[in-house]
Amino acid sequence: xxxxxxxxxxxxxxxxxxxxxxxxxxxxxxxxxxxxxxxxxxxxxxxxxxxxxxxxxxxxxxxxxxxxxxxxxxxxxxxxxxxxxxxxxxxxxxxxxxxxxxxxxxxxxxxxxxxxxxxxxxxxxxxxxxxxxxxxxxxxxxxxxxxxxxxxxxxxxxxxxxxxxxxxxxxxxxxxxxxxxxxxxxxxxxxxxxxxxxxxxxxxxxxxxxxxxxxxxxxxxxxxxxxxxxxxxxxxxxxxxxxxxxxxxxxxxxxxxxxxxxxxxxxxxxxxxxxxxxxxxxxxxxxxxxxxxxxxxxxxxxxxxxxxxxxxxxxxxxxxxxxxxxxxxxxxxxxxxxxxxxxx
Amino acid sequence: xxxxxxxxxxxxxxxxxxxxxxxxxxxxxxxxxxxxxxxxxxxxxxxxxxxxxxxxxxxxxxxxxxxxxxxxxxxxxxxxxxxxxxxxxxxxxxxxxxxxxxxxxxxxxxxxxxxxxxxxxxxxxxxxxxxxxxxxxxxxxxxxxxxxxxxxxxxxxxxxxxxxxxxxxxxxxxxxxxxxxxxxxxxxxxxxxxxxxxxxxxxxxxxxxxxxxxxxxxxxxxxxxxxxxxxxxxxxxxxxxxxxxxxxxxxxxxxxxxxxxxxxxxxxxxxxxxxxxxxxxxxxxxxxxxxxxxxxxxxxxxxxxxxxxxxxxxxxxxxxxxxxxxxxxxxxxxxxxxxxxxxxxxxxxxxxxxxxxxxxxxxxxxxxxxxxxxxxxxxxxxx
Numbered sequence: 001x002x003x004x005x006x007x008x009x010x011x012x013x014x015x016x017x018x019x020x021x022x023x024x025x026x027x028x029x030x031x032x033x034x035x036x037x038x039x040x041x042x043x044x045x046x047x048x049x050x051x052x053x054x055x056x057x058x059x060x061x062x063x064x065x066x067x068x069x070x071x072x073x074x075x076x077x078x079x080x081x082x083x084x085x086x087x088x089x090x091x092x093x094x095x096x097x098x099x100x101x102x103x104x105x106x107x108x109x110x111x112x113x114x115x116x117x118x119x120x121x122x123x124x125x126x127x128x129x130x131x132x133x134x135x136x137x138x139x140x141x142x143x144x145x146x147x148x149x150x151x152x153x154x155x156x157x158x159x160x161x162x163x164x165x166x167x168x169x170x171x172x173x174x175x176x177x178x179x180x181x182x183x184x185x186x187x188x189x190x191x192x193x194x195x196x197x198x199x200x201x202x203x204x205x206x207x208x209x210x211x212x213x214x215x216x217x218x219x220x221x222x223x224x225x226x227x228x229x230x231x232x233x234x235x236x237x238x239x240x241x242x243x244x245x246x247x248x249x250x251x252x253x254x255x256x257x258x259x260x261x262x263x264x265x266x267x268x269x270x271x272x273x274x275x276x277x278x279x280x281x282x283x284x285x286x287x288x289x290x291x292x293x294x295x296x297x298x299x300x301x302x303x304x305x306x307x308x309x310x311x312x313x314x315x316x317x318x319x320x321x322x323x324x325x326x327x328x329x330x331x332x333x334x335x336x337x338x339x340x341x342x343x344x
Numbered sequence: 345x346x347x348x349x350x351x352x353x354x355x356x357x358x359x360x361x362x363x364x365x366x367x368x369x370x371x372x373x374x375x376x377x378x379x380x381x382x383x384x385x386x387x388x389x390x391x392x393x394x395x396x397x398x399x400x401x402x403x404x405x406x407x408x409x410x411x412x413x414x415x416x417x418x419x420x421x422x423x424x425x426x427x428x429x430x431x432x433x434x435x436x437x438x439x440x441x442x443x444x445x446x447x448x449x450x451x452x453x454x455x456x457x458x459x460x461x462x463x464x465x466x467x468x469x470x471x472x473x474x475x476x477x478x479x480x481x482x483x484x485x486x487x488x489x490x491x492x493x494x495x496x497x498x499x500x501x502x503x504x505x506x507x508x509x510x511x512x513x514x515x516x517x518x519x520x521x522x523x524x525x526x527x528x529x530x531x532x533x534x535x536x537x538x539x540x541x542x543x544x545x546x547x548x549x550x551x552x553x554x555x556x557x558x559x560x561x562x563x564x565x566x567x568x569x570x571x572x573x574x575x576x577x578x579x580x581x582x583x584x585x586x587x588x589x590x591x592x593x594x595x596x597x598x599x600x601x602x603x604x605x606x607x608x609x610x611x612x613x614x615x616x617x618x619x620x621x622x623x624x625x626x627x628x629x630x631x632x633x634x635x636x637x638x639x640x641x642x643x644x645x646x647x648x649x650x651x652x653x654x655x656x657x658x659x660x661x662x663x664x665x666x667x668x669x670x671x672x673x674x675x676x677x678x679x680x681x682x683x684x685x686x687x688x689x690x691x692x693x694x695x696x697x698x699x700x701x702x703x704x705x706x707x708x709x710x711x712x713x714x715x716x717x718x719x720x721x722x723x724x725x726x727x
Contacts, residue, residue: 040511066511072541077534080500081507087489088439088508107531111494112501121473122695123484157696159704180698209704254704261707292711 014204016197021163024170024198025055025131025187029093031202032177033063036091039177042069042078043095052097053133053192079105079130083113086128086182093177096132099186100144106151113182114157129176131185135227135278136326138189142314145322147279149225150288152184153255159208160255162186164229166196168253171206179208186255188227188278211259213266217248220272220336223263223289225252228276228327235332247336255285263289264296271302272339276327281309303339308332385590386652388666390432394424394589394646395670397448400457401620403674404447404464404478408624412682413464415477416493417624418445423553425645426586426614428452430549433596434519438604439487439509441502442521444479445551445618446491449521455483461677467684474687475695495556496522496529499548503535506544510607517545517603519596525556527570536611540577545603548611549596551586553618558631574611586614587645617643694724701726 019027032039045052047060047070060068071078075096082092096102102109109130116126136145153160159181163169169187176183214229215236222232229251236247250266252259267273273293275286286307293305311325337343401419408417420427423445431452434440442449450460455471463470464478472480479493489505492498502520509516526532527550539546550570554561561568574581580602584595592614599610617640621628628637650663697705702725709721 072537074534074537076531077500077503077538080497080531080535081504081538084489084501084504084506085508085511086504087501088505088512090508090511092504107494107497108500112492112497117698118693118696119472119476119480120482120490120695121470121475123472123482124489125698127698159697159701181701207704209707211707257701257705257708259707260710260712264710295711 015200017200018195019166019198020192021166021169021187021194021196022053022055022192024166024196025173026057026059027198028170028173028177029056029059030062032093032174033059033067035202038089038091039093040067040069040090041093041095042071042082044071044073044097046070046095051095053189055187055192056095075101075105076108080108080112082128082130083108083116083126086126087116087124091127091129091177093129093131096130098144098189099132099134099148100146102130102132102148109152109158109182109184110155114155117157117181125180126182127180128182129173129185130182131173131176131187133187133189133192135188135190136310136315136322139317139319139322141317145315147226147277147310149186149255149277149279150284153258153285157182158256159183160186161208161253162188162226162255163206163253164191164214164224164226164251166194166198168206170198171204172208172253175205175208178205183208186226190227191230194230206253209254209257209259211250211252211254211262213248213262214251215247215249217246217270219246219270220274220339221248221250221263221266221270222274222276222332222336223250223252223286224276225255225285226278228278231327231329231332232276235329235336238329239333239336243337243342245336245340245342252285258288258292260292260296263293267293267297268300271300273297273301273305274332274335274339275305275307276332277309278327279310280312281307282312284309306335306339308335384656385593386649386656388653388658388662390428390589391646391649391653391663392666392670393428393452394649395667396457396673397424397427397451398646399670399674400447400451400460400677403678405620405624407464407678413478414466415479416444417464417478418622419620419624420445420448420618422619422640422644423448423551423586423616425589425649426549426551426584426592426616429589429592430519430521430596433593433600434487435516437487437514437516438600439489439505439516439518440521441489441498441505441518442491443495443498443523443526444491444493445523446479446481446521450481450483450488450491453483453488454486455481455488457673457677458680459483461674461681462684465681465684466686467681468687469680469684473695496526496531496535498522499526499531499535500538502546502548503539503544506539506546506609507542509545515604517547517600519547519549519600521549521551523556524550524552524554524561524570525559525564526550527573528564536574536577536579536609539609540579543607544609545607546609547596547599547603548609550611550613552613552615555618555622555631557622558626560631569613571611571613579609579611581611581613583613583615586616587643587648589645589649616645690723692723693720697726699726
């Protein structure tokens with residue numbers, strides 16, 4: 001099952017359909033709701049409103065208000081309610097409208113959900129899923145454009161995944177719902193409309209803790225996740241066409257556990273690593289990757305590991321300022337060319 | 345397990361069931377005679393349970409000062425009546441959640457004293473296997489879903505446990521203990537709102553011992569009659585003299601039964617007092633006087649029950665024998681804890697992740713921080 005899931009696109013023998021990332025998420029939710037009566041959805045506007053970003057559209061009508069539960073604006077309350085229900089063996093899938101709002105429930109995630117397994121000696125589990133979009137690019141400004149991926153990936157006891165494609169959106173959300181530990185599923189506002197070939201087999205999943213090579217190359221490795229992977233792939237195609245440079249893109253898919261083996265194998269091959277992320281790079285995912293790459297690939301590195309993220313300012317509103325601050329294609333392309341000595 | 349519809353909005357039912365404009369009954373608060381107190385609540389068994397809690401707390405302080413117990417250690421001496429009453433009002437399938445002043449509740453719920461003391465000692469047979477300590481006692485088999493250490497953090501969780509009970513079609517209720525300091529947290533507001541909005545079977549038991557750490561209720565709460573705050577959620581609230589065993593038992597039983605049979609949440613404020621400081625490290629005198637403590641000790645719940653039992657015809661010797669038995673249990677618990685081995689360091693990460701997770705983490709090893717391989721990856725991660 002997972003072998004098939006990881007077969008490169010084009011060689012997979014399983015039946016797929018083209019759909020958006022949003023539709024793939026909805027398909028995962030529908031399949032898991034249908035398969036397991038312990039699964040229920042809870043969050044702001046998930047039911048009557050059909051979801052703030054329409055991921056849960058139609059599910060209330062199909063499964064009823066007990067399985068698709070609207071909540072008040074009360075993240076600490078309903079994330080905590082998810083923790084409690086999960087401790088009793090239910091499988092809540094809590095939607096947070098955007099990652100920015102998860103901060104007000106931080107205590108329930110970091111100091112409660114993540115602690116349950118270890119702190120109680122393994123006698124209780126917390127099979128809770130929190131799914132939420134992060135990211136910037138829609139002029140949503142400083143308080144609504146953030147990527148706090150590392151805040152949660154920092155915490156032992158948590159699992160954090162961040163699908164970059166429709167295929168993995170379905171596969172990772174299904175894995176998260178079936179997992180017996182708390183899993184944060186980081187979606188992305190700009191990914192919701194991205195299309196991909198999504199396996200239709202309800203038993204298909206993307207395993208947690210397994211990165212994949214999204215594009216093969218020999219000159220440099222870009223390590224990325226979520227929307228940064230889309231950017232990286234676009235830049236890689238352009239560099240190939242315009243400069244004859246072949247960039248390999250490793251899409252992390254999971255942040256905790258982090259598949260360092262796949263990253264290290266790629267960097268050992270190319271000798272160069274550029275870590276790209278949507279959020280601020282200081283103390284970020286790229287910082288963690290850099291530390292691990294320099295250790296695992298010490299003898300194979302031809303250049304210092306580089307990081308690229310959002311400019312370290314609260315994101316401004318004006319479109320030109322926002323674009324300049326994000327890890328846009330121009331910035332990624334320039335970074336690659338510099339690392340290869342092809343630009344100053 | 346039968347599932348049931350937990351989503352039906354029932355605001356009308358709430359309004360009919362409970363007029364929150366009316367003040368709730370205040371049973372025996374402030375030392376007044378308990379209204380509707382169950383006569384004959386004083387029994388030798390309950391007395392012995394209360395003494396056991398007092399003895400274990402007293403011994404815990406001694407062991408803490410002898411450095412056999414570490415960390416924070418919050419004692420509940422003085423709060424035994426409401427503690428024993430609340431635990432007794434629970435049925436075996438009901439669930440209990442508490443804050444961090446939890447030794448008494450654990451004992452009253454039936455957690456073996458050896459498992460409690462071994463946990464305080466940080467030993468292998470502790471009820472949290474040496475991972476939790478004083479603040480994080482639990483006993484899943486007995487429906488005790490944890491002592492929790494962040495003020496009010498357990499309230500949303502209790503609400504979720506109650507939601508889980510309803511979803512599973514179980515006729516049980518959750519008792520959520522909290523301190524008077526917790527009612528000023530946002531989590532209190534959010535948890536009570538959801539519990540009332542969704543008609544969840546949970547009773548929030550506010551142990552009002554007068555002080556959130558060193559800040560009195562009057563200095564912390566704009567509405568110091570804490571039970572009244574339930575009215576903000578159209579939820580039933582009432583206050584009971586938590587040092588009066590009969591009244592406490594009656595109130596806990598009634599509200600839990602109401603939660604079970606009618607799916608109506610409630611707030612029960614139990615007025616009591618803690619004799620010791622906030623924790624063992626606090627002498628408890630910076631914010632209150634010795635006279636105040638002495639005055640409150642005159643209302644001692646254990647002495648009250650003892651007097652009632654004597655008046656009811658029991659002999660001093662019978663009560664002394666109960667005292668002796670409780671002391672012997674605590675002594676045996678200490679001996680057990682002392683002899684119990686420490687947890688195995690090769691199991692440092694045991695329980696953190698669900699079985700099967702080791703495979704998910706296997707590819708994370710390269711470049712890990714020093715010693716992670718030995719301590720975590722080989723230390724039971726996901727096994």
